[in-house]
Amino acid sequence: MTDALHSTAPLDGSSADPSGATADRRGRNVAGSSGLVIFGVTGDLSRKKLLPAVYDLANRGLLPPDFALVGFGRRDWKDADFAQVAYEAVKSHARTPLRDEVWQRLADCCRFVQGDFDDDDAFVRLRETVEELGRKQGTGGDFAFYLSVPPRAFPQVLRQLKAHALADPPPGAWRRAVIEKPFGHDLAGAQDLGRIVHEVFPPNEVFRIDHYLGKETVQNILALRFANTMFEPLWNRSYVDHVQITMAEDIGIGGRAGYYDGIGAARDVIQNHLLQLLALTAMEEPDSFHPDALSAEKLKVLSAVTLPADLGRHTVRGQYTHAWQRGQEVPGYLEEDGIDPASRTDTYAAVKLEINNRRWAGVPFYLRTGKRLGRRVTEIAVIFKPAPFLPFESSATSELGQNALVIRVQPDEGVTVRFGSKVPGNSLEVRDVAMDFDYRDSFTEASPEAYERLILDVLLGDANLFPRHQEVEQSWRILDPVERFWDSHGKPAQYPAGSWGPAEADEMLARDGRSWRRP
Known part of the structure; x- marks a missing residue:
């Protein structure tokens, strides 16, 4: 030093x-x-x-x-x-x-x-x-x-x-x-890159940047789960119905055609950002926040992730098409400068995953990401099971949905809890309400940008917020079969710019009796 x-x-x-x-x-x-x-x-x-x-x-x-x-x-x-x-x-x-x-x-x-x-x-x-x-x-x-x-x-x-x-x-x-990122194009590429990196630098001196892990609200997942007693008893298959992790962008590819085409939404976002968010959401409590302890718990979760048997029914890829978005006419992906008109690169990807362990067995995790969607938002929504019995008239709960805890990563950083409450008045009517925590309202300190935190951590030698190469490789093991399936099964589904993705993605959840949240 x-x-x-x-x-x-x-x-x-x-x-x-x-x-x-x-x-x-x-x-x-x-x-x-x-x-x-x-x-x-x-x-x-x-x-x-x-x-x-x-x-x-x-x-x-x-x-x-x-x-x-x-x-x-x-x-x-x-x-x-x-x-x-x-x-x-x-x-x-x-x-x-x-x-x-x-x-x-x-x-x-x-x-x-x-x-x-x-x-x-x-x-x-x-x-x-x-x-x-x-x-x-x-x-x-x-x-x-x-x-x-x-x-x-x-x-x-x-x-x-x-x-x-x-x-x-x-x-x-x-x-x-x-x-x-990206750390390779697939598992083989990631392993080759890992060998080259470790020939030059010791593993403990290699910092793989995933800027999402530098965001305050992502770090708040750990505080929310492990600094409070009210959530952990419910954070399991007995109470959680399913989890939705969304990263939506309202912009297209801009001038990134040379980078984006041939990579696509799943490789660009699901393999790193969303699987890291899944790991932080689902992992067991670490013994400490030492990088080795954190990585070990995340790796256990990623190793337990299983893909659905029928990838055709439980994964979706799409491409945005020409449409009007917020009053502006925007081109489709295949019309963007520098894009091959025959390109099959996905600008939208959704997958259903499960985690084969005692805490999460049977709980689906739905991951989705896309460009030219309805609005820019990243969130983790933990949707709880309905109450097993409601001592109310059915008409009194017709507008009652499922309880949810939503961690808003961006742009309106905070946490929302959705629960049922009685509507004021003489009749007994129960309706969903939201209790909201917003970073801007609760703290006088402005949140630093993710790259500020990560660059400082590199200089300090603090690797807490950096995925290890084993995590990267395990993430590719999850995604590679999906990419191979898509490569051999025709063209991506289409969705108009400004929408929330292809109809096939809605059908994917509807088969399970569920629907996507509209952030």
């Missing part, structure tokens, strides 16, 4: 621990002197998320004043050019106010290395830059390498890091790899 002599305290006052990290006056973990190298720094993810997140961390006092930021890309930029691009990104997308003194301190530590991924000379310059910053900025050699690049470039970048000794830390320091 960083030598204590090279450590610089944050502006708001802090004390250092032996690891090089610090704790400020409010007890927050603050990164020790370190640096971040971003490959693909000219891309949208870097401009809209990564660079603003680095600034927001610095502005909140969670990065040291000497934090080093290095961009690697093909543009013919000098350090000042990169700093200006980063400034524009921060100005447009940062969550916290732009303060000149914070920005200037960060800009002074910005460097840019120009080159291609196959350019050995560029990686020599990168090594020299990292070593120079280690001496001048006091990073002590602690650097994380963020691979914000297309998946096909992962192996090449990793091998260059190994070939030029960038993955080898100086004595007492660390080097870490941060890898964006």
Whole structure:
């Protein structure tokens, strides 16, 4: 770790621990002197998320004043050019106010290395830059390498890091790899990538980014379940009828045709985001929140997931078609720029899964995701069984549905509990009502962006919110049979942009006597 002599305290006052990290006056973990190298720094993810997140961390006092930021890309930029691009990104997308003194301190530590991924000379310059910053900025050699690049470039970048000794830390320091999803295209690809990554970096220094795990409301699943006694007795097959996990987007693919076509909704979202949400919802209580304990419980759940015997009846894929959405005419997927008119890539995917263990046997988990749906929303809905007996006239409960607990991940972060209540008046009539918790109303602190939390955790070496390679591979074992089935069974179903998906998805739940929630 960083030598204590090279450590610089944050502006708001802090004390250092032996690891090089610090704790400020409010007890927050603050990164020790370190640096971040971003490959693909000219891309949208870097401009809209990564660079603003680095600034927001610095502005909140969670990065040291000497934090080093290095961009690697093909543009013919000098350090000042990169700093200006980063400034524009921060100005447009940062969550916290732009303060000149914070920005200037960060800009002074910005460097840019120009080159291609196959350019050995560029990686020599990168090594020299990292070593120079280690001496001048006091990073002590602690650097994380963020691979914000297309998946096909992962192996090449990793091998260059190994070939030029960038993955080898100086004595007492660390080097870490941060890898964006997707982690492979299927199980075989994920295993190949895992072997390459672990040839270069030790497993405990590899951080696979699933930005959903950095969201406050996703972390709140653990607090909701394990910090309260009222839910856990009901969190099982005796009381839960089924669970719906939804990630809906109201936008199309935008300019991502090159990435999206051939990957699709299931690989892009279900394999990582939604299966991770399922694991957190269904797992047993861990012994601690140590990364090993959390991963072990998630892996148990993923290993117990079973697919339905009839994939034709219990999985659905779809493509959005031309329609009017919110008063605007939008193209269908096959009409988008850069998309093959014969493409069979799914923009909507829904699957029914079960978990073969004592807690959840017989409880279906319905996962769905799609683009160009009715609205942008991500939620986990735990739907409870109906009361076994109602001592009311049937007319009194005609508008009563099933109790539900809904965890809203985005955009209106919070939790809703739906239950029956008497309608005011002389007659005895019971109707659904909702009790709502909203983050914005209950806490004065603004929630940090997911990438803020995750980048800070990488620098701190905290792997709680990062899936292990065993989880990634187990998720592919679940999804691969579905993808193979779809590949051999015709074209995706169609649904008009702005709807809630193909009719086949509604029929899938109707066969089980259920229906999708309308968020």
